[in-house]
Every structure is written in C-alpha cells, then in structure tokens.
Amino acid sequence: MAEIRLIPCLSDNYAVLVHEGDETVLVDAPEAGPIKAALAETGWTLTTILITHHHSDHVQAIAAVKGDAKVIGPADEADRIAGLDETLKDGADFMVGPFHVIAMSTPGHTSGPLSYYFPDQGIAFTADTLFAMGCGRLFEGDPATMWSSFKKLRAALPDDTRIYCGHEYTLTNARYGHQALPDDAAISERLKVVEAAREKLEPTVPTTMAAEKATNPFMRADDPAVAAMLGMAGADPVDVFAHLRKGRDSF
Template sequence: MPVELITIPCLTDNYAFVIHDAATGQTALVDVPEAAPIQAALDQRGWTLSDILLTHHHDDHVQGLEALRGNARVIGARADAHRLPRLDTEVADGDTLTVCGRDVHVMDVSGHTIGHVAFHMVDEKLLFTADSLMAMGCGRLFEGTPAQMWDSMQKLRALPRDTTVCSGHEYTTTNARFALSLEPDNKAIISRTEATKTARENGRATVPSLLSLECETNPFLRADDPVLAKAIDMADAQPAEIFTEIRARRDRF
C-alpha cells in the first residue's frame, strides 16, 4: 500500500508535507513552517507524528517545530546541527533512514544553504527538496556557490523522471515568468506557465511537480542544454558558467 501524502500550505507561501503509512500507523512531517495548519491536518485525520524531518535551518522551515515535537523523532543534517533545533537523529549525504516503514535516502544539496539536505523516498518516488530544487526554479544562494548548487541540481536531476518533487514554496508563477524571459518561444515553458496561471486562479497549489516536468521546463536543471545556452547568447560557455548567469539574472528579476 502506498503512503498518503498531504501538502499543507503554511505562512504566506511555504509548504509542509505530511506522509502517512496506514499499515504501520506512522506519520512523518517534512519541515515545520507553522504549527497550526499542520496540527489541524493531523487532528482532522487522527494522526500523531512519529518523525519530523528538517531540510535546513531557516526559520520558515523550522519555527513551528517545538509546538509539534511531542514524542516524534526529529531528524536533520549533522552539518547543520549547530543551528537546527535539537535533533534526535543526525544524518549526512548517503545515509538511509527508515521512516513510516520505508527507506529514505539522504542527499546533500548545498547551495541555498550549506548543509541543506533533500530526502528521497525511493520506492514511493517522493523527493522532498525544500529550497534546493523548486518548481521551475531553485533557491537563492544565501551561503553556497553557483558551482555547489549546479552540482546539487545534477544530483537531483539524475533521479528517475517519474519522481514527485515536493518543494518548499509557491514561487512557480514568478519562476515561470523568469523562465519565459530566457526562452520566450519555448513551447513547454509556455504551456506550463499557462497551466500555472490557471491553477493559481483556481486556488490550487502548483507543488508537488514531476521531475520529468522540471527537467523539461526548469532552467536551473538545463544549464547544459545547448538550446538554453543559445537562447541567452552563451553557446560557447560551460554549464557552470551558464548556471551562474541564470541564477544572477533570477536574483535581479
């Protein structure tokens, strides 16, 4: 039986994700932007948290933790432990955890911050990326370098294309406009932009998204695509240089 995934809007534009396994009765949470809407979702279903996974230390991903901690096991990156809330389990790149009776692989995806991790539920094809890979974008580089983030993007891109990407924010509308500014004639980007507009007008989230769609329309996964390189007049540049340029353009957008 597959796990149940609940996407919970928090704060202004954050998302938290609740994972529930009916067979074991266990329930996990990825990131805690705000306690109240998460607790309401748990209460509605009669679920109690067994695990809380933290992707990185920023307040808008951890500030609701203490109100929800209870007896849950709190999991986060060893490299980030000095600035995360108290952890019960510290993890690093390449580790495998058991959460809700399922294997969860830990991936270091530094760039937005140093020590940012993603959690990959392999058999369920669920990937929790927070502020590394986003819908049609990637996180601003507050601590890492463009080269680090490009390396992280390649690691995530290498996963199976039918993976569902659960990212941390509803930024897709702006990210789509930026992608169109780079490639105004890209039919896949035009189509996704229109779909995003329709979804938001009808109050629907644009997260999660399929990795296959991100690989097709997310410029930050396509820094080695000759079509994108030509579109931004960098046909002779290396992928890391192209990634650096598009990240800088996004920062100014």
C-alpha cells in the same frame, strides 16, 4: 499505500505529511497551526519530523508540533537547528517506520541541507534547493555548488518522481523562465498551466523530475539550446546557471 498531505504554511511555505500504518512523517515545520490542524483532521499521530535545512521558516514550529516524535535533520547544520534528536550525513540510507528514505546533501541555498528521497513511494523533498521551474537563492553557496546539487538530483531521481519543494514560487519562476527563454515552447505552455492553477488558488506542488528536466531553466544549464537562447553558446554550464540565477535574483 502512503497517504500524503500538502500543508500550506505562512505566506508561501509548504510542509508535508506522509502517512502509512502507525507512521506519520512531517517534512519541515514552518508553522504550528496548519500542521496541527492537518493532524487533527486526519487523526494521525506525528512520529517523525525530517528537517531539510536551518532557515527559520522551515524549523520554527518544531517544538510546538513535536510531541513524542523524533526530529531528524542534517548533521552539517545541526548547530543551527534546535531540537534535533538524530543527524544524518549525505548518503544516509535508512528506514522510518515502513518508509525507505535516502538523504542527499544538496548545498547551495544553505551550506549543508538535505533532500529526502522515498524511492518506494516515488517522492522526494527538495525544500529550497530545487523548486518547480526554479532554484533557491544562493545564500551560503555559489553557482557551481548549486549546479552540482541539481545534477545530483537529476541523476538520482527517476523522471516520474513527484517532487515536493518548500515554497509556492512556481508562477514567478514560470514567468521568469518565459522571459529568459521566450522561444522555448515547453516553458510557454507550462506557464499557461501554472497561471490557470494559481488563478484557482490550486497548488503547483508537487512537480515531477520529468517536468523539471523539460521546463526548469536551471536544470537545463548544460543544454546547448538554452545557452544559445541566452546568447551564451559554448559557455560552461556553471556560467549559464550563474547567469540564470542572477537574472532571477532581480526579476
């Protein structure tokens, strides 16, 4: 059985370690200190680093933590990520030690990020594309591109998939969701759960695909009930998604 360690980094980033046997995979490298501390505490030796996208708060500690590990990342952003040993394209299906991994291109936040799905472990890493109850800012993409990535993840990941995203943004996302869709009972209930967790400084990551289908407004941009609550009945889902993202940008 794989062991998973969620590592808070910087002010609100997450890195994750996935370990089984002699293999220890790190997903993203935001900050060296907490990652090194987790490795020391567990006694694990880092063997592979999977990078999701080029932003500095996901890559800046690669050199400091790498050691003898292999660094793997998105081919479409390779020119902006120092220290990659191997690059991957959309649909890459490969083994990392005992782990079967599928790489999925999920652009929108940046132009060429990868999300990583470990089907045998039932876990996925969506970085700054899909957040718990939210989505990443559209720095290098547009609403149509990000909505396409959301649909791709929704179709590919079973409901019980545990999803690790790149930041602890869930409380703000939940409050925005409640403001945007105040009559949505599932969002209101999840807001209470998230508020209780954060009051105790507990992480809200991982989430699940089932939870996102039920309470992530962005994941529901093609739900007629969501469009109706926004006063956009019959609107194209891309327009609904764009409306939600614009609202979250100013929230």
